[in-house]
Amino acid sequence: MVDQELRRARAGLTQVIEPADALGVVGAQAWGPQRLLEIIEGATPSQQDWKALTEHDPNDEELAQKIRRNLGEAIGRWRRRNKYLKPDEALGYIARIGGRFIIPEDKQWPAALADLGVTEPLGLWLLGNGDIPSAETTLGLVGSREATYYGETATKMLAIKARQKGITVLSGGAYGIDAHAHRHALAVQGQGVPTVGVLAGGLDRLYPAGNTDLLREITRDGVLITEMPPGMRPNRYRFLNRNRLIAALSAVTIVVEARYRSGALNTANHAHELGRLVGAIPGPIQVPTSAGCHRLIKETPTMLIDDPADLDSLFGEPFRTDTTVAYLEPSRDHDVLNVEELLVLEALPVRQRTTIEHLCGITGLAVPSITGILTKLERHELAEQEAGMWRKQRNT
Amino acid sequence: MVDQELRRARAGLTQVIEPADALGVVGAQAWGPQRLLEIIEGATPSQQDWKALTEHDPNDEELAQKIRRNLGEAIGRWRRRNKYLKPDEALGYIARIGGRFIIPEDKQWPAALADLGVTEPLGLWLLGNGDIPSAETTLGLVGSREATYYGETATKMLAIKARQKGITVLSGGAYGIDAHAHRHALAVQGQGVPTVGVLAGGLDRLYPAGNTDLLREITRDGVLITEMPPGMRPNRYRFLNRNRLIAALSAVTIVVEARYRSGALNTANHAHELGRLVGAIPGPIQVPTSAGCHRLIKETPTMLIDDPADLDSLFGEPFRTDTTVAYLEPSRDHDVLNVEELLVLEALPVRQRTTIEHLCGITGLAVPSITGILTKLERHELAEQEAGMWRKQRNT
Incomplete structure (x- = not known):
């Protein structure tokens, strides 16, 4: 004791x-x-x-x-x-509020944090159901706040695959990729802690406010942690330093989407410094939300990840694979769309309409596919056309 | 002289x-x-x-x-x-027809071909306007025959940037990415030879027929070359070996689009073996025409290319001839076959069966060799016989 x-x-x-x-x-x-x-x-x-x-x-x-x-x-x-x-x-x-404050002297303290050396946290404020899982069975999934549907789909695929392997999905609780990572990890009925959220502010006021429901759900089925004591608000310095905890607590960190200059790259840099494995999802060139991922692959020892099965080699053999676990789709309007439909939806401009040819260039899909997809999007009131020119329908 | x-x-x-x-x-x-x-x-x-x-x-x-x-x-x-x-x-x-036959003793013979060692061509049949440019100022741009609009857009961007730098765009004259590479290179009014097409058959019958106009245009403003003398048709063996010339004649080879198993990966492997620089364009995950590019980046020392400006750094580096880099193990059924086995496979008719003697005449192999090879092809379900008469097995 x-x-x-x-x-x-x-x-x-x-x-x-x-x-x-x-x-x-x-x-x-x-x-x-x-x-x-x-x-x-x-x-x-x-x-x-x-x-x-x-x-x-x-x-x-x-x-x-x-x-x-x-x-x-x-x-x-x-x-x-x-x-x-x-x-x-x-x-x-x-x-x-049912939480705890854990310290390096506790046996539940994550051993991986010692890799941070003199920047190891002085303690962690924790709210949730269980302990922080070992880094060896934890996947950090991070990315832009302004995630695209392409990014969400990739996040979902990775989160489901991770949970099927009994691996915990860890992220930063932010909008965009972080939220998708937590949400889809929670939707899988698997073994162990489904998800860990690492916050940059105290647990008395969950941030960002728009994610309150999701963060509360994490405290029920997973774990929320932060270095900051109750009462302390996140700020830029605290966000950046929070990223070192994401990196340290994950054997593998994957950046799903990131702009050329993005906080997610900061997390990847921390992971590289700690000798953790880093991966990034590629995307179409010229799409700004993939430029940071491409930059990581080009300039750092980051692995290109294009298949959830990549987690098998990244996490090695020792882990059980349970492919029978249930996945309960979180309810969201856009989830009725498949990858290609999401690509097209994302490519549609909001204001001025554009041509099918232009959409082909952005999405890499052929004209007949695009035409079929646009018809479906129109039926779902997600796209609208005029004289063969298309744009995203407002309020979608 | x-x-x-x-x-x-x-x-x-x-x-x-x-x-x-x-x-x-x-x-x-x-x-x-x-x-x-x-x-x-x-x-x-x-x-x-x-x-x-x-x-x-x-x-x-x-x-x-x-x-x-x-x-x-x-x-x-x-x-x-x-x-x-x-x-x-x-x-x-x-x-x-206004062409030439150049040989290693000519001063216009490309020095880079010496890197091929004992597989250096015995000579090259050439049709066009000018000599073959130095590999140091040549970009190989290759990819799938079934190119997408995304692939064409990337090819166009790279071809234009290359020509703006006075770099020649070299490719294989095939449908898809090859044709886009030649076409867009020809479209730029730059210095030097705009494009070089490396064919797998004789210059008397330009192949594929659907590219005849484009290939004729190359002979006007660029250069078409081939190892095969007039009268010889391309076959699978000749296509695969043509790829080594594309790799050798280019300081940098970029694969724009390729399926997971694609001939373009064969060209990339040749380039790796020759110590040339290799790049690949990423694309959306789950899109089959980018899977081969992602595979190259994941499994070999291939650079991710997401910006035409990448050519600045690629061509700034000194010309490498380091032959120690890893290369991607071929995994197609046909890739387990050696040169002579491929020759026999190619010589087998699809419909009516033929004799071993006839196959000797086509391939130049002796009866004992042919017999052994046919047995192996049969075991691989690539050839089938009846009463000593052979043909290619369907669906191979």
Whole structure:
């Protein structure tokens, strides 16, 4: 049983130390979380405290001085945030909503996070049904917020295949690819934790608001985690550092859709740095939502993924494949369309109409296929034409 | 000025020796093309001739014996095709239609072909306006016969960009991507030879017939070449070996569209073996015409190409001839067959059965070889016999 004072101290540290602040981990390791918290609360570090900092390498005096100077500055920085230091309140809140605060000393702490070294989280706030699964059986599925139907279809295929293999689908809870990943993972009746959402803000206010229902569903059947204590809002810095947790907690991270400059590439970079496997789904050239995926494949050791069966080789043999698990389609209007129909729908402009030839060029489909598909889309009130020129129907 | 007897001899050799028959190059190198032709015409190799064969490595008696044995068999094979040996007719014909027959001794012979080693062509029949450009400024653009509009669009973008850089677009003159590559290259008013077509049959009958106008246009503004002398038709064996010329003559080969099993992958494999740069255009997953491109990117050192500007970096690099790269294992039924087996398969009629003697006449192989090969083809369900008469098995 882990000391409750230790847990309380680490909870407090997450309230004043931002994610990936390496000096927080250095201080907690050298002094212990309780002593570090005492110092942030006002105690003056003793000569012995300073000496303990460099005990692991007593000969490197230059490094020792640097750490002392930087940690001294950091303590000042953390002290200025003491007004947020309410560990008992936060722990009480998380218990009331049925959640937990887990710390590296817990046996349920994911071993994979140690790969983050000095940016390992000080603790994780967790809400859900079960523990965080091993990275070895976890697939990170990430991508653009403005996902296309093509991207959703690819996400769905991968999520279903992963769940059939008993693999957990982990993502960031955002709009677009993230939401599709969680939703389709939840729809499979498989073994183990279906999905893990890694958020960039506290669990008291699920973000983004438009995903509230989905995120609540994750807390019922899966797990939501975050470094941020209750009360803390996500911001750009926290989103970017959240991505390192997605990378660390997944043996494989696949970017489904990403623009040339996209946050999903940041997650892929973290995964590369951690030596995790990275994959990306290709798409038609000139389609902006695939440009980031192509960039990853071109410029980094990222594998091209064009088949859910690729998960078999990526995750290797040790995993059970259960192809009999049920999949209950989440209800969405557009799910009645197949891949090619979704491609055409996505290619349709919203304002000015376009020709069938132009749609051929974008989608790679032949004229007869396009014509048939447009007729079906028209019947579903998803497309409209005038004099042979087509566009997406409004309000779809 | 190259000796006309030398040119005449090499012209004759192309009439009896199939492309990529290594023993033809070995014989022509050791004895000179004229002496090799004399021997095929009936002269008996002298003791000195046999000795000349292994002068480059006099110590390896085992290799010497093997070469002597194989070359002896090959001479028998070539002699059985002597009825095709009409070099003066062929040279007269190519001159009348405004073409040429170029040989390795010519200064216009493309230096890059030497990378083919013992499968370097014995000569090239050429029709067109200009010489074959250097491989360093040549882009091979290849792909499916059943190209999609997406594939054509990508081909067009690359062909235009290449021509804007003064780079020649080389392809195989076939339907689909090949035709688009030639067509769009011809459409750009740039410097140098716009396009080179590498054919698998003689220049007297342009193949495929549906591309006749395009191929004629290439002879006006670009260059058509082939190893096959006038009068020889393309067959599967010749198509596959034509691909090695496309690979050798291009610093960069890009596969625009290809199914999972496609002849374009064969060209990419040749290019990898020659240490040339290889690229492939991605497309939507689950679209069959992109599956071969994705396979290349996944399984071989093939670069993903999603932007015509990629040609800037590809042609900026120094010309590589590194032969250590991996290549994609062929997996088609027919790819388990060797050169001679493919020759026999190609020679088999589809309807009425034929005799082994007749197959000897067509293929130039001896009866024992043919018999062994037919047995293997039968085992692979590629050939069937009745009362010693053979034909191709249907649906192969």
